[in-house]
Amino acid sequence: MIQARPTHTNPPCTKENAVLYASAGAETPLHCLGHRTVTDDTLFDSLNAAYAQAMFEEYARNPEALSPEWCKLFENGGSLAMAEGLFVPEQMDTGRPLDEPVAAPAPPVAQTWAATTAPAPADLPAALPPKPLTPVAALIPSQLDSDSQALLRLLPAVSRAAALIQAFRDHGHRLAAVDPLGSEPPGHPQLSPAFFGTSQEELGALPASLVLTENGDHGDRSVADALKDLGEVYAGSIGYEFEHLDDHVTVNWLWQQVEAGSHLPELTASDRRALLQRISETEGLEQFLHRTYLGQKRFSIEGNDMLVPMLDLLIEEVGRSGGHDVVLGMAHRGRLNVLTHTLGLSYGELLSEFEGPSFKGGQLDVAGTGDVKYHHGARGTRRVNGADVRVTLAPNPSHLEFVNPVVIGMARALQFENLDEGAEPDFDSVVPVLMHGDAAFAAEGVVAETLNMARLHGYNVGGTIHVIVNNQVGFTTDPRDGRSTHYSSDLAKGYGIPIIHVNADDPEACLGAIRLAMAFRREFHDDFVIDLVGYRRHGHNEGDEPAYTQPVKYRKITAHQTVQELYSARLIDEGAINDAQVADMRAAIIDQLREVQDNVRKSDPVVDDEPDEKQEVPVVPESTGVALEVLERINKATVDLPDSFTPHPKLWRQLGRRESDFSPNRTIDWGYAETLAFGSLLLEDIPIRFTGQDVQRGTFSHRHVVLHDSKNGDEFVPLAAMAGARLEVHNSPLSETAVIGFEYGYSVAADNDVVLWEAQFGDFVNVAQVMIDQFLSSGLTKWGQYSRLTLLLPHGHEGQGPEHSSARLERFLQLCAEDNMRVTYPTTPAQYFHMLRRQALRRPERPMIVMTPKSLLRHPKATSTMSELTEGGFKHVLDDPTTESLDQITRLVLCSGKVYYDIQGHSRRAGLPHVAVARVELLYPFPTEALTALLGRFPNLKEVVWAQEEPRNMGGLTFVGPRLRAVVPRKIPLAYAARPERASPAEGRASNHAAAQEAVILEALGIEAEDAE
């Protein structure tokens, strides 16, 4: 495809935009040609161009790093000449043909780096002479003889050829035949010799060795020959998209791998037959289900059948390199096939799901609320090289892509298995694989959030292999309506992740894609994206008629042979198999499925129940107290700094006192109680992972679990330095959805660890609503997942406005049922301490939601003493400590959280001895027993009031009300005090807040406002 050379409106070529151009790829300097300042150094224009380009980029970034000669050259406009000389040599404009035969060897300097216009590898400049201008200039004789003149005329042609080769590496994917349905590749203007002013004739006359110095000896091949090979490499069934990577070492490595072709070895005939067998099984299962269970949803894989053999190879590659776990995340598409062929679910088990007596509309045969069959997870084992590779498919909700961070979290937890507490995760042991839909990958924000976590220290898993199972449609939506990018994978470009697009109808290329991805992960421990471009043979689910919405495409698809047919035809052509063998292979698969089906129909149906509660003895620690000596040891460790460490003096004035102040009666605040709880758990060998925005210091500067040397910024984590289990405390990226998903996954995979996530303010947790609804609150019921993830959510009406006030307690309470999680609102540091420890020690584990304090962090009344940590445990309900006589109490106010201090601290509280104010510290499971006991203490009770600072339609009211009614004797009226129903949770003005808060408190205490004087 010959493209006309584009014309450009040239922006001024200033140093600033030169920086842009320098980083924007090979074609961009063309834009910069408006202001021509031509150097007369022809040599500089051509062979030296790549080096000069690198120097220019360095100049644009950091002029001080260059020698004065280079700076001078660029300052006086030499840059423009260089850019022009590099890409569009003068001679080209005139169309002047080369009039000398092209045979002269390139000068030595060209051998090193003239082959590509790409920036030199990172280590290359060091290998070059420090001032290359001088030696290069020295190569030019003062009097040019005819040989030299011929050489100088050759150099621009070499430059043009090098630019074209580079264009193939960068843009070849736009010529690649990656669409099985045969759509025309979009092409790219630079993939035409004419773009660079060269021609087949010129390229045919140039020796390849002049421009291609890598990948061996080119003999007497011409550049045209080499380009043909490169065209086959870069524009075949795989499109390699690396031009967006800015790490030269990585890109060079990728180019070398791709051009050497080691990921595409010649398969033996028996390997090919085995591959065909696997493809036939994949297709056979879908076709069998299609015919036998007509119209039932299964979200067939057909059109992307190669996914199954690709996963086979990936698992083998993991096993061969010593890994022991693969964690898979995927959506509905192809899941039944992966469950059977990748995870090892037997055909019998699968078919009984379709045959089961209670099987209705895709509902799995479990009582009640278990999940549909294509959402379930599974675990299988593959034997590779004599060792087991465990393969886990994470269960997932319908919500596309939300399982991504969950899988990564699981992988990270498994990477710590059996390691010492100080060790970094073992990236090679566990490989996460995420399969995405083409529509979902491009459009669901959680994809970007997950990609963004990949290289962060606290979230790194050493690379995820992403496979976009690209069927070129999302339900009924065409790509043109579903994304603003050319490829579905384009988001990954922003993260510098290598991407390859592969035609799902070329089985061997698909396997090559996996080989390259795995080799890359082994080498760089980084993410890799495979865009597996196929099609969807049927409708979105098998009941849909796709031709209603995609009539043209489905005419094509109906006429299109399956990959099984295409590959078997190819193998028959090549003599690797014959027609009869192919027919036998297919028949055997269908026969096997029929036989299994007969057996399933004959046998009694197996009726599953809800996921079993873990077969372990429940543990609910009676006491969570910690001996004073242990607390003292932890206390000491928190202030035990290395000699060389200089803490911030102001901070140290508070923290440094801890050692001398230690005593049983010492008051402790929240941050300190938390530190002591963490320390005690670490000493009990319970690992802790604690993340969230700014958690190392704490949003309210109350934690300081990570200290920074005030001289050099070095970090020190006293609790981690204390001997004990692994402690990870990471400031998270600014995300809620993906990071909560990650922690959920981590907590599911790590049996013993305490996993905590803290919101900056509780309000922000609703960004992650999907994670809470779909995983945290229902993962156990749907999939049998156990998690002890604890969410710490700062909550409370403190006059900060509609935001920063509410963690939406009501939403969590609404989700509570069947003992699925715990919701607490502790009001003292000691309660917080015991609650954290109880959460860590209790089994079976449950997620926990904690409304945490803001102003209470430093409230003089919200303190505890050290001795309160040494015994007892988390109390579900706290009685009023100020009550003088139980007989006197006629009004009991029950509340949760911070409003307690507002009520007790009210100026008129002292004059109301008949009122007791008690705290409900555990909201779910609802503390019926503790409340009954509390109510029994007041023989003369006449009224009970539930008081909350939240509006009536928020907070605990609607949840607590009916449960409280069941506890409070019928004869005693139950009232409430709350803000009126509101659309927005809190007041924006401080004065309005104060008035509303006062009204709630007065109502709770049962008194009228005093008239203003």
Ligand SMILES: Cc1ncc(C[n+]2csc(CCOP(=O)(O)OP(=O)(O)O)c2C)c(N)n1
């Ligand atoms: C978060 C979310 N929004 C909407 C849907 C409904 N939905 C189910 S499948 C689908 C299309 C998905 O297209 P794609 O990602 O290309 O996957 P494919 O089904 O084509 O494999 C949609 C919109 C969903 N499951 N999840």
Ligand SMILES: [Mg+2]
């Ligand atoms: Mg799709």
